[in-house]
Amino acid sequence: MRLRIAGFGVVAVAAWFLPYQLGPYGIHVMDIAIVFALLAIGLGLAMGLGGQINLAQVAFFGVSAYAVAILTTGAGFGFWTSAVLAVLATVLVGLFVGTPALRMQSHYLGIVTLGLALAFTNWVTNSTLTGGADGISGIPVPPLFGIDLSNEYLYYYFELIVFGLALGFAGFIAYTGLGRRMRAMRDDSLAAGAVGAPVPILRMAAFVLASLYGGLAGVLYAGLIRYVAPETFSIANMFLLLAMVIIGGRQSILGCVVGAIALSLVREVLVDFSVYAQLGFGAVVVLMVVFAPTGLAGIPSRLYKVVRRRKATAERTALGPFAPAPAAEHGPGSSLEISGISKHFRGLKALTGVSMSVSPGEIRGVVGPNGSGKTTLFNIVSGIYSVSSGSASVDGRVVTGRRPHQLSRLGLARTFQNLRLFDRMTVRDNILVALDRSSMVAVWRYVLWPIGVLREERELRARADELLARYGLTDFAGAAPGSLPYGIQRRLEIARAMASGPTLLLLDEPAAGLNGQEVGQLSEIVRSIRDSGVTVVLIEHNMGLVMSLCDRVTVLAGGGVIADGTPAEVAVRPEVIEAYLGDSMNTAEIAAEVGSEVAR
Numbered sequence: 396m397r398l399r400i401a402g403f404g405v406v407a408v409a410a411w412f413l414p415y416q417l418g419p420y421g422i423h424v425m426d427i428a429i430v431f432a433l434l435a436i437g438l439g440l441a442m443g444l445g446g447q448i449n450l451a452q453v454a455f456f457g458v459s460a461y462a463v464a465i466l467t468t469g470a471g472f473g474f475w476t477s478a479v480l481a482v483l484a485t486v487l488v489g490l491f492v493g494t495p496a497l498r499m500q501s502h503y504l505g506i507v508t509l510g511l512a513l514a515f516t517n518w519v520t521n522s523t524l525t526g527g528a529d530g531i532s533g534i535p536v537p538p539l540f541g542i543d544l545s546n547e548y549l550y551y552y553f554e555l556i557v558f559g560l561a562l563g564f565a566g567f568i569a570y571t572g573l574g575r576r577m578r579a580m581r582d583d584s585l586a587a588g589a590v591g592a593p594v595p596i597l598r599m600a601a602f603v604l605a606s607l608y609g610g611l612a613g614v615l616y617a618g619l620i621r622y623v624a625p626e627t628f629s630i631a632n633m634f635l636l637l638a639m640v641i642i643g644g645r646q647s648i649l650g651c652v653v654g655a656i657a658l659s660l661v662r663e664v665l666v667d668f669s670v671y672a673q674l675g676f677g678a679v680v681v682l683m684v685v686f687a688p689t690g691l692a693g694i695p696s697r698l699y700k701v702v703r704r705r706k707a708t709a710e711r712t713a714l715g716p717f718a719p720a721p722a723a724e725h726g727p728g729s730s731l732e733i734s735g736i737s738k739h740f741r742g743l744k745a746l747t748g749v750s751m752s753v754s755p756g757e758i759r760g761v762v763g764p765n766g767s768g769k770t771t772l773f774n775i776v777s778g779i780y781s782v783s784s785g786s787a788s789v790d791g792r793v794v795t796g797r798r799p800h801q802l803s804r805l806g807l808a809r810t811f812q813n814l815r816l817f818d819r820m821t822v823r824d825n826i827l828v829a830l831d832r833s834s835m836v837a838v839w840r841y842v843l844w845p846i847g848v849l850r851e852e853r854e855l856r857a858r859a860d861e862l863l864a865r866y867g868l869t870d871f872a873g874a875a876p877g878s879l880p881y882g883i884q885r886r887l888e889i890a891r892a893m894a895s896g897p898t899l900l901l902l903d904e905p906a907a908g909l910n911g912q913e914v915g916q917l918s919e920i921v922r923s924i925r926d927s928g929v930t931v932v933l934i935e936h937n938m939g940l941v942m943s944l945c946d947r948v949t950v951l952a953g954g955g956v957i958a959d960g961t962p963a964e965v966a967v968r969p970e971v972i973e974a975y976l977g978d979s980m981n982t983a984e985i986a987a988e989v990g991s992e993v994a995r
Contacts, residue, residue, distance in 0.1 A: 410555060414548050422547050426619050428659035429554045430612045435639050435655035436565050436648060437608025443645030444574055445601030446581030448505035451492045452636060454515040455606045457628030459485045459613025461519060464531040464623045469524075474537045474618065481617075482610035489606025496598040500584075512633055520625045530624030537618040544618065554615055561611060565648050567845060568604070571852050572831045573838060577601060579817050579828045586815035588799035589777060589808070590829040590895050595798075600838070631673070635662070638676045642683050643690050646819070650692025715867030717916060719923040727756030728930030729790045729806055729898040731776070736785035736795075738771055745771045747954045748785070758925050759932045760945035760962070767951040769934045770812050773901050777809045778802045789899055804832070808897035810888045812904050812934070816876040822887055823872040826859045829894035859894070866890040866920075882913045889920060893929075900924060902933035906940050918944050942966065 414422055434456055441449040462481035466472040472480070495507045519525040536545045537553075544550045568574045579587040580597045588594045617623060635658065643654020658676070665672035683690060689697070731753040738746040746768045753759045761769050774780040776787045778799040786795045794802055808829075817825050833851065840847050863869045866886055876884050885905060892900060902921070906914050914937065921944060925931050935941050941948060942962040950958040950971050958965045965971055 407559070411552075414551055419547065422551055424660065424663050426547055426551055426554060427616075428656045429551075429558050430616050430619070431636065431639065431659050432652045432655040433558060433561055433608050433612040433615070434636055435643065435651040436561060437605040437612070438636060438640050439645055439648055439651035440565060440568070440577075440608070441601040441605035442640065443647070443651070444569055444581065445577040445597065445604075446584075447493075447496055447598060447601045448501070448508065449492075449602065449605050450505050450509040450633060450637070451512040451515075452605055452609055453628050453630070453633040454492070454512040455485050455489060455609025456613045456616070457515060457519060457623075458488050459610040460617045460623045460627070461525055461531070461613075463614055463617040464534050465524065467535055468531055468533050474535050478537075478614040478618075481614055482607065485606045485610030485613065486603055489602045489609075490599060492606070493599045493602030496602065497595050509630075509633075513630065516625060516628060516630065519628065526624075528625060530622060532622040534617050534621040534623070536621065547619070550619055554619075557611065557615065561608065562648065562652065564841075565608075567848075568841060569648055571841075571848055572827075572833060572855070573600070573841065575820070575824055575828055576831065578820055578824070582817040582819050583815050585779060585799070586811070586817065587828065589779075589803060589811075589815075590891060591800050591803035591832060592828060593798075593800045593835055596835045600835075635673075635676065638680045641680050641690060644692030646689055647692035650690050653691060715864075715869060717867050717920055717923070718865045719919075719926070721927060726898075726928060728925070728928050730755050731759075731899060731930065731932065732788045732791075733772070733776070734786050734788075736772065736775060736787060737783045738768070738775060738780060739783045745954055746775075749951070749954070749956055750785075751949050751956065751959065753930060753932055755930055756925060756928075757930055757946050758921060758944055759930075760941040760948040761932060761934045761951065762936070762938070762941055762948060763951035768954045769951055770903055772951070773809060773903055773934065777807060777901060803895050803897075806896070806898035807901070808892040808895045808899070809901035810892050810903055810905060812907070814884055814888060816884060816888060816891070818875060818877040820875075821873050822868055822876060822879075823856075823859055823863065825876060825887060825891050826862055826894050827855055829891045830855050830858055830862070832896070862890060862894055866893075881908050882910070885909060885913075885917075886920075889924075893924065897929055899930045900932070902931065902935075904934055904936060906935055906937045914940055938966075 413425065417425065434452055437455070438449060438452045441447045441452075459481045462484050463474070463477045466477035466480060467474055470477075492508060492511055496504055499507065520528055525531065536543075538544075539553065542549055542553075544553060576587065576592040577597050577600070579590070579592055580594050584594050587597075616627075636655075639654040639658045640651050641654070642658065643652065644650025662672060665675075687694060687697075731751070733749060733751040736746055736749045737744070749768070749772060751759075751761075761772070763769055771780065775782050775795065778794070778797050778801070782795045786793055788794060789802075789805060789807060792805065794805065794807065797805075817828065820828075860869070860872075863872050866889070868883070868887060868890060871879055871883060871887075876887055879887070885908070889902070889905065905921075906917055909917060918940060921931055921933070933941075933945070945962055947960060948958075948962050948965045949956060950965055950968075952970075958968045958971045
């Protein structure tokens with residue numbers, strides 16, 4: 396940390412004294428580079444942090460610059476009044492552009508945002524309000540306490556101060572709760588919603604942040620050039636900006652800045668070979684995506700991992716001991732009532748009239764052959780799927796029709812059949828995402844009360860360390876989940892689910908892929924979770940675990956319930972043997988096996 400702070404200090408001092416080494420043209424190039432660096436930070440926050448493909452960043456840039464030009468030259472407003480209104484207008488446009496992100500993702504979102512950017516370029520080129528192809532000139536020099544900002548050297552220092560504040564704010568967002576939730580959404584939006592992250596609001600927040608930085612860049616550009624024209628906000632510049640972010644490293648704020656400044660300088664060097672330069676930028680982007688997807692910023696960490704892997708000898712890969720959770724203080728857990736739930740996927744009837752009642756403090760098993768609808772039932776209860784008919788309620792409150800993050804706040808947590816961890820985040824950050832129960836309404840604190848955000852961050856980290864220690868994960872706190880053995884990843888997913896403080900926990904095949912010792916540990920963990928005041932419902936194919944652990948078992952087959960009762964009662968039912976255990980085992984053999992499991 397000290398080395399990093401020292402590095403920032405050296406760069407800041409170098410940037411402050413840079414104008415003494417540059418002529419008028421050089422300082423102009425640096426002024427433009429800072430503008431593009433701000434744009435790159437905004438694009439990095441949306442794409443790298445939030446995972447939202449945004450090809451309208453140059454349109455945000457243009458909206459702000461044109462708003463300043465129109466308000467100052469046409470409406471008679473002062474520069475700074477126009478600047479504030481321009482940034483607000485750009486944020487509103489950002490909300491509009493971000494709306495498609497609520498319904499589409501991936502390349503579909505990229506196509507929509509690109510279309511909006513093209514529409515903006517077409518409008519400013521043909522509208523009389525914007526001066527058409529000729530643009531708008533005569534934008535006044537920004538007044539600032541008598542400082543002559545028409546001098547590009549002085550304007551550089553003004554830009555540098557604004558840029559420093561903007562960079563610090565972006566870093567503050569990236570490494571605290573809001574940024575962590577956005578990274579979780581980027582890695583796996585379903586899992587993020589399941590642990591309480593409000594994914595729809597976070598998607599909009601990504602575009603708002605991008606538009607905010609686009610707005611700041613537009614204001615600075617209008618004050619620097621004092622003339623705006625359509626060619627500045629062309630699609631060619633949008634793809635140049637995209638190249639800056641990809642080459643620098645879209646998942647790193649500093650990488651975005653380095654990429655923006657580097658390509659701004661290279662573009663000036665190759666100004667006489669613009670066509671070849673664009674081909675070169677495109678080729679470099681392709682090479683970076685294929686061979687270095689994390690960009691220049693990710694190369695040091697990748698080299699470090701290679702060196703560390705070669706030097707590693709016998710790193711610890713065993714889990715630490717599990718410490719039982721404190722005894723229940725607020726009741727035995729929540730009840731779950733499922734009434735006549737059906738789910739149809741067009742012609743496929745995945746569930747038909749499923750009903751089940753789970754008492755508070757119970758460990759309920761849900762078993763059945765593959766394709767019987769077990770995971771579909773969990774997906775409905777946890778808000779991932781809508782229901783065709785019927786309802787589910789937790790403690791008397793209907794939960795069907797609610798979003799996953801809303802259900803998480805009502806005390807429902809789940810794990811997934813196929814691991815859904817946030818692989819590009821550390822183990823500790825996986826836990827922190829679930830621990831963070833703050834409302835998005837309180838996001839104003841990032842601007843008006845950052846001390847409160849930092850204080851809450853310290854408290855969350857202390858609680859995360861306690862939870863990591865309880866689940867024997869302390870040694871892996873700084874590791875990426877994907878680098879850990881499968882059994883540790885399963886333990887982490889349960890720990891993450893418990894970090895949200897649930898009263899009802901849905902476990903989807905938690906023993907899948909575990910060895911005998913790990914299954915025994917899992918049984919102890921589930922009992923401890925129940926004893927701490929959490930009702931547990933688990934889907935499982937390991938019948939030995941189900942028979943020894945569950946209070947009652949519900950059997951599904953063909954999308955409906957065929958049996959419900961204690962493990963001993965259910966296992967000897969002929970229809971269960973035929974549907975799930977197979978007819979190779981007779982009723983006497985099943986009863987003997989169940990008796991031995993219960994005795995254990």
